[in-house]
Amino acid sequence: MTEAMIACKGVHKYYGDYHALRGIDLTIRAGEFFSLLGPSGCGKTTLLRTIAGFEDISQGVVLIDGRDMGDVPANKRPTNMVFQSYAIFPHLTVAQNVAFGLRRDPRSKADKAAAVEEALTMVGLKGYGARSAHALSGGQRQRVALARALILKPKVLLLDEPLSALDRKMREQMQVELIKLQRQVGITFVLVTHDQEEALVMSDRIAVMFEGEIAQLDGPEALYARPATRRVADFIGVMNFLPARILSESASTVTVEVAGLGQVELPERQISRADPDDDGPMIGFRPETMTLLGPGATHSQPRETDATIDEVVYYGDMTYYDLRLDGAEALDGKARPVRISMRNVFGRDVQEVGTRTRLAWSPGSLVLFR
Amino acid sequence: MAKFDAEARAGLSLIAPPFLYAALILAAPILTILAYSFLTDGYLEIIGDFTWANYAQVFTDPIVRTVMLRSLMVAAIVTLATVLTAFPIAYYVSFMVRPERKAMWLFLITIPFWTSYLIRVFLWKVILGYNGVVNSSLTGLGIIDEPLTFILYNVNAIVMTLAHAYAPFAILPIFVALEKIDRSLLEAGRDLGESRAMTFWRVTLPLAMPGVIAATLIVFIPTIGDYVTPEVIGGGKIPMIANLIQVQMLALDNRPLGSALAVTAMVIVALVSLLFLFLNRRFLKVRQ
Numbered sequence: 014m015t016e017a018m019i020a021c022k023g024v025h026k027y028y029g030d031y032h033a034l035r036g037i038d039l040t041i042r043a044g045e046f047f048s049l050l051g052p053s054g055c056g057k058t059t060l061l062r063t064i065a066g067f068e069d070i071s072q073g074v075v076l077i078d079g080r081d082m083g084d085v086p087a088n089k090r091p092t093n094m095v096f097q098s099y100a101i102f103p104h105l106t107v108a109q110n111v112a113f114g115l116r117r118d119p120r121s122k123a124d125k126a127a128a129v130e131e132a133l134t135m136v137g138l139k140g141y142g143a144r145s146a147h148a149l150s151g152g153q154r155q156r157v158a159l160a161r162a163l164i165l166k167p168k169v170l171l172l173d174e175p176l177s178a179l180d181r182k183m184r185e186q187m188q189v190e191l192i193k194l195q196r197q198v199g200i201t202f203v204l205v206t207h208d209q210e211e212a213l214v215m216s217d218r219i220a221v222m223f224e225g226e227i228a229q230l231d232g233p234e235a236l237y238a239r240p241a242t243r244r245v246a247d248f249i250g251v252m253n254f255l256p257a258r259i260l261s262e263s264a265s266t267v268t269v270e271v272a273g274l275g276q277v278e279l280p281e282r283q284i285s286r287a288d289p290d291d292d293g294p295m296i297g298f299r300p301e302t303m304t305l306l307g308p309g310a311t312h313s314q315p316r317e318t319d320a321t322i323d324e325v326v327y328y329g330d331m332t333y334y335d336l337r338l339d340g341a342e343a344l345d346g347k348a349r350p351v352r353i354s355m356r357n358v359f360g361r362d363v364q365e366v367g368t369r370t371r372l373a374w375s376p377g378s379l380v381l382f383r
Numbered sequence: 384m385a386k387f388d389a390e391a392r393a394g395l396s397l398i399a400p401p402f403l404y405a406a407l408i409l410a411a412p413i414l415t416i417l418a419y420s421f422l423t424d425g426y427l428e429i430i431g432d433f434t435w436a437n438y439a440q441v442f443t444d445p446i447v448r449t450v451m452l453r454s455l456m457v458a459a460i461v462t463l464a465t466v467l468t469a470f471p472i473a474y475y476v477s478f479m480v481r482p483e484r485k486a487m488w489l490f491l492i493t494i495p496f497w498t499s500y501l502i503r504v505f506l507w508k509v510i511l512g513y514n515g516v517v518n519s520s521l522t523g524l525g526i527i528d529e530p531l532t533f534i535l536y537n538v539n540a541i542v543m544t545l546a547h548a549y550a551p552f553a554i555l556p557i558f559v560a561l562e563k564i565d566r567s568l569l570e571a572g573r574d575l576g577e578s579r580a581m582t583f584w585r586v587t588l589p590l591a592m593p594g595v596i597a598a599t600l601i602v603f604i605p606t607i608g609d610y611v612t613p614e615v616i617g618g619g620k621i622p623m624i625a626n627l628i629q630v631q632m633l634a635l636d637n638r639p640l641g642s643a644l645a646v647t648a649m650v651i652v653a654l655v656s657l658l659f660l661f662l663n664r665r666f667l668k669v670r671q
């Protein structure tokens with residue numbers, strides 16, 4: 014395992030009576046692209062600002078590169094930040110903005126100018142140095158903010174929802190550029206985002222936060238396939254939930270009766286925690302893990318279930334079907350639609366609303382939340 | 384001449400009432416003064432002969448020069464003192480006061496306006512005078528034996544009084560400029576390695592400059608022509624340009640010379656203001 018760049022140990026933060034961070038324990042490895050993901054108000058930005066030194070912590074320790082940051086003010090920390098609003102100085106040119114942090118740099122003026130030009134080239138703004146900062150577009154501002162931070166060669170680059178103000182195309186482009194940039198410079202990136210897709214695309218590891226606590230810390234694939242709690246499952250991607258009843262338990266497996274899907278036996282690794290306010294156990298599965306069968310189609314999946322198509326949403330590359338599983342209301346009397354996504358393949362027709370159809374699936378794709 | 388289209392006519396008819404109003408209350412008196420300044424003074428009457436004599440006198444008379452220079456100097460010192468004391472107050476209200484209390488602070492700052500300017504000036508006389516609050520307190524406490532004279536009937540007293548009177552005019556524009564500064568810019572300054580003091584110097588101050596310039600002009604322009612304070616606080620012994628104009632206009636009944644003085648003062652103020660604006664554009668690169 015690589016060394017720890019940032020370590021938070023038992024970090025608490027109170028704003029008056031409000032408990033914003035509730036005992037954060039976290040290790041971020043050197044050189045990794047780490048994301049703090051959660052809905053607004055979950056404390057992710059507070060945690061980032063705590064690392065940057067803009068917020069005092071009420072309790073606990075923050076270490077950066079092995080050094081306790083307790084008495085280190087923001088301007089002395091080996092971190093630099095890309096602010097949500099980019100915080101580009103409006104009274105300076107692009108080059109002056111990028112060179113802002115170089116005041117005490119002992120290099121000559123010419124060397125600094127070369128470094129600025131190099132940093133601008135790295136973010137794709139070569140030749141923009143003389144422009145006035147307020148003549149820039151949102152995407153360009155963000156690049157300036159990146160260049161301004163990276164020119165100082167920080168140990169950690171902190172990014173506070175840097176892409177939230179950009180339009181979709183630009184955002185996707187910047188995601189790829191940020192990943193490439195991170196690989197190129199090898200600096201530890203810590204990204205704060207509320208966009209689960211963005212976190213999945215960009216990160217090596219993700220900490221999902223709810224209400225000031227880390228609910229799960231994992232790589233993107235593990236987070237998507239094996240969410241630790243039902244809340245994480247609900248927050249990341251789309252997941253269908255069906256009520257379940259536990260029939261029997263053995264040392265390593267649980268057998269449940271699932272509304273609409275029948276009896277399944279699940280091993281330990283497919284079992285996660287339910288939410289405190291859940292009524293009872295639930296079974297979850299992702300829309301793409303089940304296959305909608307056309308008339309007469311065969312399949313190699315172990316299980317098959319009959320269903321009726323309630324709604325069809327066509328996306329071009331994908332089609333989403335909202336289905337009613339036969340017997341879905343058996344357990345609690347409520348009809349629950351489930352959403353299945355199918356990649357559209359040439360020669361396979363999109364099925365119509367009202368059609369009786371069949372679903373092929375495997376118990377291996379189910380997660381039990383209890 | 385091109386014919387006005389419907390839109391232009393609508394626009395003109397919209398601005399016509401304020402334009403007329405401005406012409407009546409602004410342009411008419413100024414033009415009257417301008418006209419007077421080229422007329423000849425007779426005994427108790429004005430003779431309608433064109434003359435440059437008034438301006439010749441304004442530019443050659445050593446008294447006028449002394450008073451004009453004094454006015455400029457007093458206005459400059461007052462402006463400096465006012466802006467320098469207003470900045471920390473504006474900064475405090477903008478950065479330290481909780482948002483929900485800011486309105487109350489601004490309200491308190493403007494409270495002196497509730498009192499007549501004349502009364503405030505007289506009160507300063509009560510505070511600064513020979514047997515005033517400051518002197519009697521200090522002598523009573525045994526700190527000084529003789530009343531302080533450097534705050535009596537002189538330029539210092541005028542500067543103090545004017546700086547207090549115009550403080551809100553300086554605080555408010557600086558406050559507005561500070562309020563407009565995105566707070567994340569200050570965090571960015573710190574994040575990029577600068578201390579609070581350097582962040583203030585490199586970020587806050589440049590971004591507050593439009594407010595500082597506005598404050599400077601707002602204080603400088605009226606103080607140079609202030610009449611009441613030199614009259615009351617200065618005891619009439621150290622006249623400024625407005626007092627000289629008053630003497631010519633009313634006491635000596637020489638309206639043409641008074642008008643020439645007024646026009647000259649106006650032009651000088653305008654030139655100084657323009658020079659100031661120009662220097663700021665040139666060297667401080669104030670852009671927002």
